[in-house]
Amino acid sequence: xxxxxxxxxxxxxxxxxxxxxxxxxxxxxxxxxxxxxxxxxxxxxxxxxxxxxxxxxxxxxxxxxxxxxxxxxxxxxxxxxxxxxxxxxxxxxxxxxxxxxxxxxxxxxxxxxxxxxxxxxxxxxxxxxxxxxxxxxxxxxxxxxxxxxxxxxxxxxxxxxxxxxxxxxxxxxxxxxxxxxxxxxxxxxxxxxxxxxxxxxxxxxxxxxxxxxxxxxxxxxxxxxxxxxxxxxxxxxxxxxxxxxxxxxxxxxxxxxxxxxxxxxxxxxxxxxxxxxxxxxxxxxxxxxxxxxxxxxxxxxxxxxxxxxxxxxxxxxxxxxxxxxxxxxxxxxxxxxxxxxxxxxxxxxxxxxxxxxxxxxxxxxxxxxxxxxxxxxxxxxxxxxxxxxxxxxxxxxx
Amino acid sequence: xxxxxxxxxxxxxxxxxxxxxxxxxxxxxxxxxxxxxxxxxxxxxxxxxxxxxxxxxxxxxxxxxxxxxxxxxxxxxxxxxxxxxxxxxxxxxxxxxxxxxxxxxxxxxxxxxxxxxxxxxxxxxxxxxxxxxxxxxxxxxxxxxxxxxxxxxxxxxxxxxxxxxxxxxxxxxxxxxxxxxxxxxxx
Amino acid sequence: xxxxxxxxxxxxxxxxxxxxxxxxxxxxxxxxxxxxxxxxxxxxxxxxxxxxxxxxxxxxxxxxxxxxxxxxxxxxxxxxxxxxxxxxxxxxxxxxxxxxxxxxxxxxxxxxxxxxxxxxxxxxxxxxxxxxxxxxxxxxxxxxxxxxxxxxxxxxxxxxxxxxxxxxxxxxxxxxxxxxxxxxxxxxx
Numbered sequence: 001x002x003x004x005x006x007x008x009x010x011x012x013x014x015x016x017x018x019x020x021x022x023x024x025x026x027x028x029x030x031x032x033x034x035x036x037x038x039x040x041x042x043x044x045x046x047x048x049x050x051x052x053x054x055x056x057x058x059x060x061x062x063x064x065x066x067x068x069x070x071x072x073x074x075x076x077x078x079x080x081x082x083x084x085x086x087x088x089x090x091x092x093x094x095x096x097x098x099x100x101x102x103x104x105x106x107x108x109x110x111x112x113x114x115x116x117x118x119x120x121x122x123x124x125x126x127x128x129x130x131x132x133x134x135x136x137x138x139x140x141x142x143x144x145x146x147x148x149x150x151x152x153x154x155x156x157x158x159x160x161x162x163x164x165x166x167x168x169x170x171x172x173x174x175x176x177x178x179x180x181x182x183x184x185x186x187x188x189x190x191x192x193x194x195x196x197x198x199x200x201x202x203x204x205x206x207x208x209x210x211x212x213x214x215x216x217x218x219x220x221x222x223x224x225x226x227x228x229x230x231x232x233x234x235x236x237x238x239x240x241x242x243x244x245x246x247x248x249x250x251x252x253x254x255x256x257x258x259x260x261x262x263x264x265x266x267x268x269x270x271x272x273x274x275x276x277x278x279x280x281x282x283x284x285x286x287x288x289x290x291x292x293x294x295x296x297x298x299x300x301x302x303x304x305x306x307x308x309x310x311x312x313x314x315x316x317x318x319x320x321x322x323x324x325x326x327x328x329x330x331x332x333x334x335x336x337x338x339x340x341x342x343x344x345x346x347x348x349x350x351x352x353x354x355x356x357x358x359x360x361x362x363x364x365x366x367x368x369x370x371x372x373x374x375x376x377x378x379x380x381x382x383x384x385x386x387x388x389x390x391x392x393x394x395x396x397x398x
Numbered sequence: 399x400x401x402x403x404x405x406x407x408x409x410x411x412x413x414x415x416x417x418x419x420x421x422x423x424x425x426x427x428x429x430x431x432x433x434x435x436x437x438x439x440x441x442x443x444x445x446x447x448x449x450x451x452x453x454x455x456x457x458x459x460x461x462x463x464x465x466x467x468x469x470x471x472x473x474x475x476x477x478x479x480x481x482x483x484x485x486x487x488x489x490x491x492x493x494x495x496x497x498x499x500x501x502x503x504x505x506x507x508x509x510x511x512x513x514x515x516x517x518x519x520x521x522x523x524x525x526x527x528x529x530x531x532x533x534x535x536x537x538x539x540x541x542x543x544x545x546x547x548x549x550x551x552x553x554x555x556x557x558x559x560x561x562x563x564x565x566x567x568x569x570x571x572x573x574x575x576x577x578x579x580x581x582x583x584x585x
Numbered sequence: 586x587x588x589x590x591x592x593x594x595x596x597x598x599x600x601x602x603x604x605x606x607x608x609x610x611x612x613x614x615x616x617x618x619x620x621x622x623x624x625x626x627x628x629x630x631x632x633x634x635x636x637x638x639x640x641x642x643x644x645x646x647x648x649x650x651x652x653x654x655x656x657x658x659x660x661x662x663x664x665x666x667x668x669x670x671x672x673x674x675x676x677x678x679x680x681x682x683x684x685x686x687x688x689x690x691x692x693x694x695x696x697x698x699x700x701x702x703x704x705x706x707x708x709x710x711x712x713x714x715x716x717x718x719x720x721x722x723x724x725x726x727x728x729x730x731x732x733x734x735x736x737x738x739x740x741x742x743x744x745x746x747x748x749x750x751x752x753x754x755x756x757x758x759x760x761x762x763x764x765x766x767x768x769x770x771x772x773x774x
Contacts, residue, residue, distance in 0.1 A: 019668055020618050022647040027620045027665060047528035048665045049620055052697035054513075055537060059544055067694060074622035090422055120625065139632040146629070157625055157718050219448045219474065222502035233474060240477055331422050332452075332470060332481065345468065347456055360452040360470070368505040394621055397528055529699075530664040532763045537698050546698060550663045551670060551765060552756035553706040554749075 012040055015379075019048040023128050023383050026393030028367070030382070037378045042371040049393035057357035061323040062088055063163055065357060070158040072359060073395040076117035076338045077159045078109045078149070080395075084357075085162035086243065087333035087344035091326040094165060094293055095333075102166040102291040103244040108179075108282045109152065109161065110244075110335070111275040112145045115186065117338030117390070118268045118275075119145075125265065125387035126197065129206055134193050141189040144182040151175060164324055165299045166292025176283050183276045190272060197265070207261035211385030213373050214259060222365040225340025226271070227389070230256035230263035237336040249281050264388040298324055323352040339363045339390050361395040400425040400478040403445050407480075411437055416485075426481040431467070434484055435494045438469070442499055447471040447480065450496060453506035455486070455514045459540035463487035465516055469496075486516055495520040513538040602740045609653070609679070610735040613642040616652035618672060621659030623686035626718040635721035640728055649673070654681040654731070655708075660688035661701045667765075673708040678746070679738070681731060684710045685724065687717040709749045 013034045019027035027048035033041040053072065057065045069084040070077040089095045123138035146156040151172050153159035161168050197203045213223075215231040228235055236253045238246040254270035256263025292299040296315050305312035328350040334343040340362030347356040366389050374382060404425045408415055414433035419426055429437055441447045452470040463485040471480045486493050495518035496503040507518045508527040515536040518524060526533070533548055617627060630637050637643045646652040649672045661669055673682070684704050687693035690713040692702035704710060711734060714727035 019665060020672060022645070025619070026624070045527075047526075047530075048662060048668075049660060050528040050662055050664065050699050051621075051660055051695045052537070052699040055544065055697050055699075056695060071622050071694075074625060093422070120628075123628075136633050139628055140634065143629060143632075143634045156629075156720070157622060217501070220501045222449050222451060222500065235474055329421060330424075332424055332479075341451070343452055343470070345452065345454065345470070356456050358452070358454045364505060365502045368502060528664075542698070544697060548663065548698060549666070549701070549706075549762065551666050551707055552753070552760035552762070553701075554752045554756050 010035070017382065023386065025124050025387075026391060026396075028391065028393065028396075030370075030386075032379065032382070034379060037380075039374055039377055039379060039382070042374050042382075044367055044371050046367060046393075047397055050397040051394070053359065053398040054357060057354050059353065061352050062326065062354060063323060065354060066162060067158070067160045069359075070160050071394050072361070072398065073117070073337055073339070073342070073392045074157060075120045075392060076110075076113035077157060078106075078113040078153075078161060079117075079335055079337050079342060081159060081162040082106050082110055082244075083333060083335040083337070083342050083344050084346075085164055086335065087331050087346045088164045088324075088326060090331040090333050091329060091346055091348055092164065092298070092324070093327075094295065094298065097293050097295070098166060098244075099290045099293065100245070100287050101170075101289045102293075104282050104286050105152075105167055105171065105291060106162065107244050107246065107249070108279055108286075109149060111278045111282075112149060112179075114336075114338055115272050115275045116142050116145050116149075118272050121338070121387070121390040122193070122265065122268055125261075125384060126193075126203075128383045128387055129203060131196065131203075134196055137189050137193055141186045144185060148175065148179055148182055151178075163292065163299070165295060166290070170291050176286075179279065179283060183279060187273070187276060190269060194269060198269075204262065206380075207265060207384050207388075209258070210261050210377060210381045211373055211388065212258060212260045213369065217369065217372075218259065221369040223340065223362075223369065225337070225362050225366075226264045226267045227259075227366050228340065229253065229267050231259035232257055237334055237341050241334070243333075243335065245282070246278075248285070249278050251275075251278050261384045261388045325350060325352050334360070337362050337395075339366070339392070339395070342395075359395070359398055361398065363389060363391045363396050367391055367396060400480060403441075403478060403480060406445065407437070407441070410440065424481055425479070426483060428483045428485070431484040431486055431493050434467075434482075435496070435498075437482070438471075438496060438499055441471060441480070441482075446473045446475050448474050450500040450502055450506075451479075453496070453503055453510060455510050455516055457514060457538065457540045465491060465514060467493055467510075467516070491516045492519055494518070497521060512536065515539065598740070603736075605740060606736045606738060610732040611641040613640075613732075614644060614646045614651060614653045615642055616647065616649055616655045616672070616676070617645050617658055618655060618669060619658045620661065620665065621686075621688065623658045623688070623718040626721055626724065627656075627658045627685065630721040630724045635725060637725070637728065640725070640732070642728060649675040650677065652676055653679070654683060654711075656683045656685055657689045657704050658685040660686075660693060660695060661704055662699050663701055664699075666701050666707055669704065670707050678743075681711045681735070682708055683712045683714060683727060683731060685714050685727070686719060687715055689713075690715055693717060709745050 015032045015034055017032055018029040029045040031043040032039055053068050056068055066081055066084055069080040072080045119138045119142045123135045127135035150156045153161040215233060218228050218231045232255055234253050234255045239253055251274045254267045256267050300319055301312040301315050306316045326348040328348055330347045332343055332345045334341050342362055343360035345358040346354055349355040374385060404418055404427060407427055414429045414437055416428045416430060449472040451472045454468050456466045458464060465486040467484045467486055469482040495507055505527060507521055508524060510516055511524050512526040512529050513536055530550055532550055535542055629635060631643060655673060684690045689704050692700050712727050712731045714723055716723050
């Protein structure tokens with residue numbers, strides 16, 4: 001039979017994915033140039049959730065900025081709060097004076113936030129591949145952590161929990177028992193979903209060798225987090241530059257080999273297990289004591305004193321109205337977010353508002369690399385790869 | 399460990415480095431913008447700074463040179479960090495692009511350009527990243543007013559925003575809404 | 586909506602209206618226009634704990650052509666505003682809009698160059714669900730209020746559309762900004 005295909009006129013087709021699309025969690029626009037089903041080029045256009053985080057921070061007092069940090073990576077808000085508080089504390093020079101209990105609390109809740117982050121990511125990835133049941137299972141597990149976090153912070157999602165010098169409030173009674181129950185139930189959910197996916201033919205076919213990135217490229221793009229770890233680089237801020245009390249806790253860093261979506265899925269599942277371990281150890285070692293630094297320049301005095309003592313009243317008044325004034329200078333503090341290294345670079349001019357508050361978003365370099373990574377794959381491969389980026393619009397666009 | 403790198407840098411490029419410090423444990427070197435590419439290449443190749451972690455600018459309105467580019471570098475193998483800063487004047491806001499050294503610099507520089515107006519020489523595609531094409535001005539500059547709005551679509555007037563529908567029984571049909579006309583801002 | 590406006594009033598029309606509205610409110614197809622943090626609470630509301638399925642509204646239609654109501658979840662920036670306008674215009678009558686969250690209702694904590702101060706600056710809104718983010722119980726309350734509103738709607742009621750057209754024409758006439766593409770102003774297709 002004569003080959004008529006070579007005489008057919010073919011063109012590259014432009015397909016716009018987003019910004020309002022079910023598989024783009026959050027909003028991003030990808031203009032995909034397709035040759036049949038094969039991707040020739042992708043132009044990723046972010047910015048549809050740019051909300052002016054830096055400009056807002058420059059107009060708000062230091063402790064008021066923490067509400068904007070929740071809304072950065074909104075699936076793991078405590079980690080952002082902790083990162084910002086650490087940056088300002090570094091600037092003030094009080095980073096090592098945070099009470100031990102406050103540090104342990106920050107670690108416990110950060111790890112719970114990390115678990116909610118990974119649960120949400122995997123829920124979305126698996127839902128897009130067709131496994132809606134796993135979405136329901138992961139979100140069910142996430143609810144347990146939201147309830148725990150709500151008991152401590154007052155809000156499920158936008159916690160605004162840390163303050164410069166410590167945290168807003170202590171754990172409530174019964175938190176440790178509820179946490180243990182939640183952890184054991186979450187472990188069961190993770191095992192169940194592991195049985196559903198890890199050796200599942202369809203899942204493996206859709207994710208193994210898809211979205212592969214080489215180690216050199218990952219480093220050149222400045223990636224961190226599960227993407228970098230899936231290529232074999234064991235870089236985790238909690239181990240390389242231990243902050244808070246991570247240096248005293250035992251946990252491992254799961255590392256992949258291939259740099260594909262399947263490895264990232266496995267890395268995230270393993271990280272959740274490690275986070276559960278960290279929470280259990282931290283709850284066992286939790287000391288008593290204050291949760292915020294007992295320094296009148298940063299922390300509100302005890303309420304009873306405010307009502308009875310004039311100095312405490314004036315102190316409270318000054319802290320509420322004028323807020324803290326870090327000395328002139330700059331500081332860069334980094335924490336391990338759900339997606340990688342979340343860095344805060346703050347500049348102070350000596351006033352009560354930041355001169356600059358810059359966030360280094362971990363998913364920004366990963367999205368920058370998405371175009372080159374996906375060249376040559378098929379249209380349907382965009383979905384699991386994009387899902388495994390765990391692009392959080394609030395963090396990327398700020 | 400990072401202190402040694404800073405010392406090596408000062409020894410290798412004495413003319414390029416304007417000042418250096420390690421306040422708060424962050425080793426920092428301020429260099430002249432002309433020697434940026436050379437210094438960065440040396441840092442990447444000789445001092446094993448494989449990663450460009452962050453790239454941003456700070457606007458010191460009132461000082462001259464006005465802008466300061468800030469680069470955070472990280473070495474994965476040796477586990478240390480360095481901050482490099484370079485001042486850029488307002489009249490000639492141009493500096494070399496770091497794309498030849500690190501691919502990740504691409505998007506960071508595009509964002510910096512649209513927010514501050516600093517041009518990166520050698521960047522292949524300096525179009526806006528987070529803002530839309532109709533946006534005029536550089537919003538993160540200190541002289542960009544906080545209340546300037548540049549809407550992209552004609553916005554429906556605030557006083558007549560209530561939309562009646564027969565199922566709506568709130569009873570606020572005739573109520574005049576507060577005047578938030580400051581939102582119109584400039585176009 | 587043309588046929589419905591010819592029904593007139595009377596016992597049969599009222600009964601028909603009751604049944605049509607009853608059917609409409611219990612089989613709502615939503616278009617979730619999800620952008621930001623509120624999306625997480627939306628996910629929680631859809632899932633097993635809070636379950637939107639018991640109201641008949643769990644199935645999202647990710648195309649405006651097949652959706653009944655547009656639920657705008659999260660902050661809308663100026664960059665995204667034309668997209669939202671286009672999606673709204675592409676929906677068929679009858680359509681409703683829920684503004685989910687503080688940012689969609691009024692801009693939320695963001696009052697700067699980038700954020701639209703509420704989606705009712707560009708499209709008509711029926712229900713505002715405040716909160717940052719609203720708890721899933723509030724979302725369900727908002728949904729139930731929408732269902733009450735639908736039940737009380739008169740068939741053939743076009744007052745919202747007419748008012749929207751009038752305000753939109755006025756806004757376009759008085760617009761002093763840069764030229765806007767016709768497709769962004771009004772998607773007639």
